[in-house]
Amino acid sequence: MEETPGGERANLAGVRHIVLVLSGKGGVGKSTLSTELALALRHAGKRVGILDVDLCGPSIPRMLRVQDSAVHQCDSGWVPVFVGQDKAIALMSIGFLLERPDDAVVWRGPKKNALIKQFVTDVAWGDLDFLIVDTPPGTSDEHISTVEALRPHQLLGAVLVTTPQAVSVGDVRRELTFCRKAGLHILGIVENMSGFVCPHCSECTNIFSKGGGEELAKHAGVPFLGCVPLDPQLSQSLEEGRDFIQEFPKSSAFPALTHIAQQILDTSQRSS
Amino acid sequence: MGNKTQKCPGTGSAQAGRAAACQGCPNQGLCAAGAAGPDPAEAAELRARLRAVRHTVLVLSGKGGVGKSTFSALLAHGLAADETKQVALLDIDICGPSIPKIMGLEGEQVHQSGSGWSPVYVEENLGVMSVGFLLSSPDDAVIWRGPKKNGLIKQFLRDVDWGEVDYLIVDTPPGTSDEHLSIVQYLSATRIDGAVIVTTPQEVSLQDVRKEINFCRKVKLPIIGVVENMSGFVCPKCKNESQIFPPTTGGAEKMCQNLSVSLLGKVPLDPQIGKSCDSGQSFLAEAPESPATLSYRNIIQRIQEYCEQHHLQEEKIM
Numbered sequence: 001m002e003e004t005p006g007g008e009r010a011n012l013a014g015v016r017h018i019v020l021v022l023s024g025k026g027g028v029g030k031s032t033l034s035t036e037l038a039l040a041l042r043h044a045g046k047r048v049g050i051l052d053v054d055l056c057g058p059s060i061p062r063m064l065r066v067q068d069s070a071v072h073q074c075d076s077g078w079v080p081v082f083v084g085q086d087k088a089i090a091l092m093s094i095g096f097l098l099e100r101p102d103d104a105v106v107w108r109g110p111k112k113n114a115l116i117k118q119f120v121t122d123v124a125w126g127d128l129d130f131l132i133v134d135t136p137p138g139t140s141d142e143h144i145s146t147v148e149a150l151r152p153h154q155l156l157g158a159v160l161v162t163t164p165q166a167v168s169v170g171d172v173r174r175e176l177t178f179c180r181k182a183g184l185h186i187l188g189i190v191e192n193m194s195g196f197v198c199p200h201c202s203e204c205t206n207i208f209s210k211g212g213g214e215e216l217a218k219h220a221g222v223p224f225l226g227c228v229p230l231d232p233q234l235s236q237s238l239e240e241g242r243d244f245i246q247e248f249p250k251s252s253a254f255p256a257l258t259h260i261a262q263q264i265l266d267t268s269q270r271s272s
Numbered sequence: 273m274g275n276k277t278q279k280c281p282g283t284g285s286a287q288a289g290r291a292a293a294c295q296g297c298p299n300q301g302l303c304a305a306g307a308a309g310p311d312p313a314e315a316a317e318l319r320a321r322l323r324a325v326r327h328t329v330l331v332l333s334g335k336g337g338v339g340k341s342t343f344s345a346l347l348a349h350g351l352a353a354d355e356t357k358q359v360a361l362l363d364i365d366i367c368g369p370s371i372p373k374i375m376g377l378e379g380e381q382v383h384q385s386g387s388g389w390s391p392v393y394v395e396e397n398l399g400v401m402s403v404g405f406l407l408s409s410p411d412d413a414v415i416w417r418g419p420k421k422n423g424l425i426k427q428f429l430r431d432v433d434w435g436e437v438d439y440l441i442v443d444t445p446p447g448t449s450d451e452h453l454s455i456v457q458y459l460s461a462t463r464i465d466g467a468v469i470v471t472t473p474q475e476v477s478l479q480d481v482r483k484e485i486n487f488c489r490k491v492k493l494p495i496i497g498v499v500e501n502m503s504g505f506v507c508p509k510c511k512n513e514s515q516i517f518p519p520t521t522g523g524a525e526k527m528c529q530n531l532s533v534s535l536l537g538k539v540p541l542d543p544q545i546g547k548s549c550d551s552g553q554s555f556l557a558e559a560p561e562s563p564a565t566l567s568y569r570n571i572i573q574r575i576q577e578y579c580e581q582h583h584l585q586e587e588k589i590m
Contacts (some may be wrong), residue, residue: 024368024413031476036375056447057334057480081338081477104448104483104490106335111416113447137336138367139415166550167341170410171368201510205544230516230576239475239520246432 007189011077012120014127015049017156017268019130019187019220020146022179024075024171026137028163029192029228033260036135037159038089039245040261047127049080052093053119053138055105055112057236061095065241077122085243092123109141111153116142120149130143138205139178139232146183156268158262159225161195163215176220187267188223189213190260196230197252225263228256291298318429318461323375323438327579328459329496330467332488334480335448338472339384339501339539342369342549343568346441347468348375349554350572351396357438358393362428363402364455365445366414366421372404376552380405388433401432418450425454439579448487456491465579466494468536471527472502473519478527485531496578497534498525499571506563516541537571539564 010017015043022036029053038045038048061067064083072079080090094105107115110113116254125131135149136142158179162172179186185199191213197204207230231253237244248254322328331344352359363371372378372392380392382405391399398449403414403424416424427488434440442459445451456464467488471481481498488495500523505514519525528535542564548555 019506025337027335027472056449056483057336059476059479062479092571096529101479102482102486104487106448106453106487108450108453113417131342138411139288140367140421141417144417163337165546167370167373168545170370170373173411174368174413177411178415181413181415195515196516198506198507198510198512199514200512201507203507203509205280205505205508205543207505207516207541208546210318231395232514232516232518236515236520239518 009230011122011124012131012153014272015125015131016072016129016154018133018150019155019156019264020129020135020150020158021132021161022135022138022143022158022175023137023168024173024175025168026184027162028168029190030137031063031134032160033052033159033190033192033228033257034132034232035060035063035238036244036257037261038132039084039243039265040131040258041130041265042084042089043245044265046265046272047088049090049125049128049131050092051119051123051133052091052095052140053116054134055094055107055115055142056136058093059135060091060093060134063129063238063241064089064091066091067095067101069096069239074118074124074143076124077131079124085246090125090189091126092119094119112141113145116145117149120146139175143178147184155184156264156271158222159187160189161192161207162189162213164191164206164212166212168208169212172213172216173220176222186222186263188225189220190225190228191218194227199232208252209264211221223263226256226258226262228253280392290542291350298554314402317459318426318458321430321434322440322459324461325434325440325462326438327583328440328442328462328464329575329579330442330444330455330464330493331470332444332452332467332484333446333470333472333477334437334448334482334484334487335477338477340470340498341365341374341443342545343376343468343501344500345371345549346443346554346556347572347575348398348439348441349570351388351439351441351576352395357397358436359398359450360437360440361398361400361443362391362429362432363400363404363443364425364438364444365453366403366416366424366451368445369402369404371400371402371443372553374549375400376409377405378552382406385433388431390541390590391432399430399434404571422454423452426458431460433551442566448483452487453491456493465582466496466514468496468575469498469533470501471498471524473500473523474517477517478521478524478561481524482527482531485533495533496575498524498528499536502541503538536574537567539567539571558579
């Protein structure tokens with residue numbers, strides 16, 4: 001692969017805003033939120049890319065129905081896979097580099113760090129309004145390396161995802177500390193899986209409790225971006241790689257997700 | 273990335289992970305780790321410390337948030353219900369240590385004695401160790417790269433005075449990385465009965481869990497079986513069932529059939545589970561009539577039977 005002069009900066013030079021999606025906790029909906037945020041921003045007319053740096057559990061290709069795609073290289077680096085209805089969302093994930101999807105990526109930190117650096121600097125993103133970076137849970141190699149590699153570029157900030165219960169919030173508090181230590185601007189907290197409305201009788205049950213995310217935002221003095229309810233139509237869309245924002249505007253999670261996207265848009269306009 | 277089958281020396285070879293052709297292979301770390309292992313002095317030290325542990329069970333998942341810590345805690349409580357059994361719960365999730373909260377031990381600290389670190393006891397026969405006990409504030413973040421995490425895991429195994437233990441349960445973080453390689457490596461000095469793999473029904477989880485099953489096979493870790501958690505939700509009002517995490521590709525059942533592993537059981541969603549975890553109480557004790565409790569108890573029994581049988585077979589061989 002040829003090095004272009006100033007290659008390191010060049011590939012991200014056309015990206016106007018970078019948004020990191022983080023959580024201390026696993027399974028709270030980071031990949032889901034990254035995907036839906038990207039779709040919502042695309043439907044708002046923005047040019048969007050997604051970088052999936054979850055090396056052990058890359059979920060995004062399946063959520064956008066491109067799990068069988070391969071990536072190619074050009075002079076400036078790797079060419080992302082284009083997804084979505086109009087093939088306009090650019091996606092890069094290690095999922096594309098695995099020969100067999102069931103292969104475990106069993107790497108220790110140093111090798112993960114090397115790949116993340118490559119992902120950040122060697123993907124030919126072109127001109128994007130937003131690059132959404134989906135991360136694995138935790139505060140370790142992937143997170144340290146991603147922030148280090150992105151630091152010279154246009155980082156708008158981090159969105160932290162939690163579920164309402166204390167066990168999740170407990171981990172997300174530590175992620176907030178990570179953000180502060182890393183000098184990351186916190187765009188806000190999302191409380192996901194916040195309540196379930198029974199499709200048969202409309203009774204609302206707080207399966208994973210309620211309110212923990214909002215309380216954490218208040219306690220930490222950061223914006224609260226909203227509650228997203230549990231929504232079987234959303235789960236189904238992600239399983240089938242469908243465009244939830246386009247296909248289920250009447251669904252219970254739709255208003256919350258579009259509201260979160262709007263707040264990100266507003267923040268980006270203020271910072272431009 | 274490189275074609276991993278090109279000039280591969282073979283995963284069992286002495287050159288595994290170390291040959292020139294291994295550079296860039298996704299399995300290089302795994303092969304190299306397997307070939308290296310702990311050095312003989314370290315191995316002897318660990319063997320000595322863990323000599324009095326009869327059974328070790330790892331709780332794994334490729335995927336985060338499926339209920340590993342919840343399950344580990346309930347397995348520990350379930351086994352410790354028999355007061356004649358000594359149970360130890362080790363939490364090696366260094367970045368996101370949930371076990372102290374789930375076991376009602378938040379704010380506890382670790383004490384040192386002449387014989388090493390003392391675990392924190394929930395009951396007389398149930399001791400717990402977690403990095404959570406080494407942190408002074410709930411906001412403290414453990415922002416460590418792999419090598420430092422590995423060092424702490426080794427310390428947990430070497431320096432904690434577990435005493436005589438019937439069951440050592442190890443709760444792990446999601447993924448297939450440093451922590452998982454290290455625990456398998458360090459425990460190779462002793463013996464692991466097997467791994468329990470937790471998943472939820474949807475493909476997004478299963479695709480990560482298949483990787484975990486392959487990881488277990490590569491490091492020759494026996495798989496006791498798979499638990500399908502969050503398997504359906506029955507509305508408390510109208511009693512209709514909803515599949516919040518839909519098994520679009522057949523759920524754990526189909527995956528287990530395809531990969532020839534046991535399905536230990538399915539556990540439905542119950543809002544009380546989250547509440548019990550948050551308040552540090554045993555869900556099994558707080559909701560003894562819940563269908564979820566029944567499922568958990570059946571699964572715990574199957575794990576116990578597996579371990580006892582395994583032990584008998586080993587004794588026969590010796």
